[in-house]
Amino acid sequence: MPDLPSLSPSDLAGFARRFAADPQLRRMQNAIANVGVDQVALDHEVAVGTGLTMSHRIDDWKATDQKKTGRCWLFAALNLMRPGAAARLGLKEFEFSQNHAMYWDKLERANYFLESIIATAGLPIDDRLVAFLLGMPVNDGGQWNMAVNVFTKHGVVPKSVMPETQSSSDTAKMNRRLRVTLRHGAKRLRELPADRRRAAKLEILADVHTILTIHLGTPPATFTWEWTDRDKEFRSDGELTPQEFMARYVDLDLSAYVCLVDDPRPEHPRNATLTVEHLGNVVEGDPVRYLNVDIGTAKRLAMETIVDGEPVWFGCDTAPQSNSELGIWDARLYDYESVYGVRTDLDKEARVRYHDSLMTHAMLFTGVHVVDGAPRRWRVENSWGTQKGDGGFYTMNDSWFDEYVFEVVVRKDRLDPGLLTALDAEPLVLPAWDPMGALA
Structure with missing residues (x-):
C-alpha cells in the first residue's frame, strides 16, 4: 500500500521515549513480567466486598459441567426444568441428558444449514450471506428458542439413559468432521439442478447421522424408566418415549416463555420484536424471536421471577470483568486503564456496534439479593463444574448485569399489556451476521 503512511523510525522512537519516561508504565512492566495482568488489575476492595448471601435463593442442588463444549445454552435450559422434574421424581439430585439434546440439535441444525444453502444456491459463492453460512455450518452454541424446539420435537431423557461420551464432553474433533461434511455437501447442493437437491440433502444428512451416532451414541426411541427415590422407595414407569418422559416430568410450559433482549442500538426500537435471518x-420449529426491552425491565422481571421461586435462563458476555476462580462478576472488578494508562471507556451500545461485546454464554439465575425493592447482586448457576466459585455457583454484582447481560427468559404473563401486544407484531429482521445473532 505505497500511498499510505507507514510507521517511520521517528514514530517508533517516539513511542519508546514515551514509555521510558513514564515510571508507572515501567512499574507495570516489572509487575506483569512476573504475574498475570489480571492479578495486577484486580480491584481487591471489589473482590472482597462482594457478598455471597442472597435474600432470595432457590438452589439446593449441585452445579453441572459442560466440560470442553459450548453447550451452555442447553445446560441452562435443562437446568431450568431440573428442579421441577426432581420434585416429581422424588429425587434430591437429577440431571437430564445433555448428550441427547445435543445429538438432536446437531442433526436438526445440519438440516437447517443445508436448507439455507439450497435457499441461497443462486447467489455467488462470495456473497456475504453465503460466506457467512459456510463460515460456521455447525457449532455447539445456541439460543433459547432453539432449545425449546429440540425439546418440543424430540423430548428429553434422564442422563443415565443417554450418558456422556468422550465426544459429547469434548466436541472439537466431531465438530470438525461435521463441518467438513456439511461444506462438502454445500458444494454438492449448489452444483446440482434444483430438482435434485432435496434428495441429495437426505443423503448428506444420512452421513451426518452416521458421524453423530458414532461419536454420541444412539438416542433411544423408548426406554424403561426405573429409579429409587430419596425415600429409598423403588419406582417404575415402564417403557416411555422421550416425549412421554418430558410430558410426565417437566412441569413447565416452554411455549409460555419469551426471550427479552437488551439491544442498545437506537435504530432497533424498544418494546418491539427482533429476529435474525x-x-x-x-x-x-419456532424462529428465534426477541422482545427488545430496556435493561431495567429485564432486570425487574428476572428479579420478580426469582422472588416467586423460579430460576431464570439468561445470556451474557461472560468474559469481561469476571473472575472464574473467585466466581465473581462486577463491572469494576479489574482496573485495566490504570495498568496500561489507556482509556477504553466504550458504553454498551458502542461495544455492540464496534464488535467488542455480544452474547457468549448462557446460565441460570438461582438467587437475587434485594434491598429496598431493588436487586443488588445475583446468584448464578454456571455449568463449569463444582470446583470454582461457591461449588459452581457464582455471584454477579448488579453493576455487571447492566453492562454485560443481553438476554433473560421470563413467562409471558409477567409482561405489561403493552409488551404483550408488541409480541404479536412482525419482527424487525436483522442480517445473519448481526451481533444479536450470536450463539451462547
Whole structure:
C-alpha cells in the first residue's frame, strides 16, 4: 500500500521515549513480567466486598459441567426444568441428558444449514450471506428458542439413559468432521439442478447421522424408566418415549416463555420484536424471536421471577470483568486503564456496534439479593463444574448485569399489556451476521 503512511523510525522512537519516561508504565512492566495482568488489575476492595448471601435463593442442588463444549445454552435450559422434574421424581439430585439434546440439535441444525444453502444456491459463492453460512455450518452454541424446539420435537431423557461420551464432553474433533461434511455437501447442493437437491440433502444428512451416532451414541426411541427415590422407595414407569418422559416430568410450559433482549442500538426500537435471518435449528420449529426491552425491565422481571421461586435462563458476555476462580462478576472488578494508562471507556451500545461485546454464554439465575425493592447482586448457576466459585455457583454484582447481560427468559404473563401486544407484531429482521445473532 505505497500511498499510505507507514510507521517511520521517528514514530517508533517516539513511542519508546514515551514509555521510558513514564515510571508507572515501567512499574507495570516489572509487575506483569512476573504475574498475570489480571492479578495486577484486580480491584481487591471489589473482590472482597462482594457478598455471597442472597435474600432470595432457590438452589439446593449441585452445579453441572459442560466440560470442553459450548453447550451452555442447553445446560441452562435443562437446568431450568431440573428442579421441577426432581420434585416429581422424588429425587434430591437429577440431571437430564445433555448428550441427547445435543445429538438432536446437531442433526436438526445440519438440516437447517443445508436448507439455507439450497435457499441461497443462486447467489455467488462470495456473497456475504453465503460466506457467512459456510463460515460456521455447525457449532455447539445456541439460543433459547432453539432449545425449546429440540425439546418440543424430540423430548428429553434422564442422563443415565443417554450418558456422556468422550465426544459429547469434548466436541472439537466431531465438530470438525461435521463441518467438513456439511461444506462438502454445500458444494454438492449448489452444483446440482434444483430438482435434485432435496434428495441429495437426505443423503448428506444420512452421513451426518452416521458421524453423530458414532461419536454420541444412539438416542433411544423408548426406554424403561426405573429409579429409587430419596425415600429409598423403588419406582417404575415402564417403557416411555422421550416425549412421554418430558410430558410426565417437566412441569413447565416452554411455549409460555419469551426471550427479552437488551439491544442498545437506537435504530432497533424498544418494546418491539427482533429476529435474525438464518438463525435456528429445527426447520419447522419456532424462529428465534426477541422482545427488545430496556435493561431495567429485564432486570425487574428476572428479579420478580426469582422472588416467586423460579430460576431464570439468561445470556451474557461472560468474559469481561469476571473472575472464574473467585466466581465473581462486577463491572469494576479489574482496573485495566490504570495498568496500561489507556482509556477504553466504550458504553454498551458502542461495544455492540464496534464488535467488542455480544452474547457468549448462557446460565441460570438461582438467587437475587434485594434491598429496598431493588436487586443488588445475583446468584448464578454456571455449568463449569463444582470446583470454582461457591461449588459452581457464582455471584454477579448488579453493576455487571447492566453492562454485560443481553438476554433473560421470563413467562409471558409477567409482561405489561403493552409488551404483550408488541409480541404479536412482525419482527424487525436483522442480517445473519448481526451481533444479536450470536450463539451462547
